[in-house]
Amino acid sequence: MFGNAVLRRFGLWANDCRRSSSSEFPAPRDKKGAVPAAAKWNAATPYEILATLGEGTFGKVVKVRDRERGVTIALKIIKNVAKYREAAKLEINVLETLAKRDPDGKHLCVRMLDWFDYHGHICISFEMLGLSVFDFLKDNQYHPYPMEQVRLISYQLIFSVKFLHDNQLTHTDLKPENILFLDSSADVEYNMKKKRLNFEINETTTDRLWIGDLRSRTSFHYRVHAALQGTRELGWSQPCDVWSIACIMFELYLGFTLFQTHHNREHLAMMERILGPIPYRMAKRTKTKYFHHGKLEWDDRSSGARYVRENCKPLRKYQLSDDEDTNLLFDLISQMLVYEPSQRLSLDQALKHPFFDKIPAESR
Known part of the structure; x- marks a missing residue:
């Protein structure tokens, strides 16, 4: 593990x-x-x-x-x-x-x-730690993590960030670069090929999460869009960490970023393509240039629109299989990517999701 x-x-x-x-x-x-x-x-x-x-x-x-x-x-x-x-x-x-x-x-x-x-x-x-979750993914040519590793890393990440939330703290900068393994020595099998990487795969290895801007890769992809953070109710609060963790879980499973863009309007269009329309009430209250009368202003004939159509699809269509584990994973991710912060799953609720039932007690 x-x-x-x-x-x-x-x-x-x-x-x-x-x-x-x-x-x-x-x-x-x-x-x-x-x-x-x-x-x-x-x-x-x-x-x-x-x-x-x-x-x-x-x-x-x-x-x-x-x-x-x-x-x-x-x-x-x-x-x-x-x-x-x-x-x-x-x-x-x-x-x-x-x-x-x-x-x-x-x-x-x-x-x-x-x-x-x-x-x-x-x-x-x-303390000196090992590679980040992102670096490990990159060194494996972006082959996704095995399901059991997706499960364990996700559980431990949620467990740790929940500790912050329990102490009235919000992270606001969660991303794979900030999750580090304890040390480096691993023998991992990907697509029937063994790749020697510096990670210890066992039940007792502990990873760490680093909070800080250490790399050029922005955390833009893992944040709720700024246009939806415009009021105190919608602002930087604990539910934004829940959103970020869901994006990380998606990337662990598939090996690529859910919202691959650096453009604000395109980011919103991707969200609507993957998660459905942004609720009218939220759009009306953002008071930004991206919405008009509660609807995203987006030219469906533009090259950006073509890019979104060709590269994004409804969340469930990203599933690589229809087995129980995959269905449970995407059920959890979907509940963590609810637009309304008040309706988004809390981390306490996430830890109790059936996706984590297979984690043995000694690994919790």
Whole structure:
């Protein structure tokens, strides 16, 4: 089994954190808050940068060797920019709070090992984890995960994000890139061909979910369209995480993205093609340029319309078989992709869906 799907960046273990003073290390000479170059960093700190794991607008995540402890860890280095510093401080507070509420780590949250302020650069260290769910998929030429892995990863992802929801938190950036396996060593059979990849396939492997913008691939595909987030009732709340998880489950099963577009109007057209018309009441209340009198403004003769017709179809038509597992999976996905947030399945309800009945008690 691929193990348990879980949280990274809202993961913890802040109990053992050090809070080093920036005065311990010489000041970097960076510009506009940029992260210091590896050579300067290696010379000025006890951490040796070995590789870049990901970059984003906030800064970067690097693989480092802690020369004092002799261990390899992941270090998130935030740009010395006020808004990113404040966001990092909030992240640390969340990590510490969740660590206190889950001291045994049963909710599969990532371990924050340490944090410190390096001359304005907030740095947070985490345990080193393996490939992401997306990278594993990509390395297998986008062959979808086996059904049992779809089931287990989905269950553990829902279980972990539910822990956030139970603590009045909303993720808002769930995507396959943010779900990481605990380590890397696997022997997986795809289409009767064995492919050696770095993943341990067993019942005890725990995955982690990383919350953060680490790659160029946008999370646009996994979000409820912004036009449907226009009011307080429709805004960024816990049901938006439910939608994102459903999109991830679809991708695990089929190997490709449900809403493959970067264009707002086209995104809405895809939603209507796959899920049916957006309810009149919601469309009327969006107050955006995409709707007129409660109906999506969309030219059926355009090249975009042709693309949507040729590449999208009603949700149930994506099923590769009509067996019980597939029917249950798509029943669950459809209930998590209901337009009305108040009618969308909650994560507590999702965990009780019959699709997960085959997961043994020891894997829950």
